Amino acid sequence: MKLYHAAASPYARKTRVTLREANISELVEEVEVAPWADPEGYRDITPLGKVPALERDDGHNLFQSSIICEYFASLNPAINLYPNEGEIRWKNLRQIGAGDGIMDASVGIRVENLFHEEPTQSHKFIQRQEVTVTKSLDLLESNADELEGPVSAGQIAVACALAYRDFRFSEIEWRLSRPKLSQWFESFYERASMQDTIPE
Template structure:
């Protein structure tokens, strides 16, 4: 299998962490691409009609795209329990919260990177950060007992989301007022899968 990817992408990191946590990294070749919403890499377009990464190219079926689909496939392929049936709706909601946080955080990066400086719209940035803050507050207030429970895709998704905030939005200080979440992440970030996949610019 081939993973169409770019190392800075937090959604790619989520898949890579899942590969490591399920001991499948040797089954996947990493195909590095440079792609943006304004200039889609040909490999990304060939694997995903939306032109987005990550995409997982399989030898025995159509390519899979969207990190949620890929991670669920990898969990099933390995016989892992990242999506436990007895907590499935909580797990999926936690994953969606982390991914939604990332959607907003990535849009903030694109606002600066893809627009001319004189066209950057500050109210848009503020609105996106409000979404990030709301997700962080919910994680800190409602989800800590889950995060300290058995490992699921929710843990991986949240860990990668918080890592992305440190990577691209360190000046926003997401830890302030969220001691529980910050303490959890301090431990989770030390996992081998997280250390191996630390993004670079």
């Protein structure tokens, strides 16, 4: 199988961290692509033209990071990245929702900054995404104790979203008013899966 990724993409990083945490790296070749350059043939691998995309040996490729993460987890069920018991299941999925939501809002701002210059840049759109990020970070801080415990898909999504904030928006300090989330992140960031996927 081939996992197409870009080092800077938080969605792609989520799949690469999941690959390592599921301990199945030997099954997958990681291939770097630049999606915005529209590499020839890439739309045959994924109709979305985005990273990440997983090219499977049977031709039934997968796209959308959350689906690829779930697929990787399914290849090694002994590592329970998607806990299924009672409320823990929903806590995990809520963390994925918050992490993905922070990525969507942050990447949306980045795209707006890259593709639109003044005066066509939509300040209203950017402000709205910033509220999404702030509110999601506040929710994670309030529920920071739920991030403790064995490694999960929810933790991975949150960690990759926070790392993307640091990577692209380091001027916006998120830690000061969120000490518990910050402490949890410092510890999770030490994991080999995170260290191994730091963008240049």
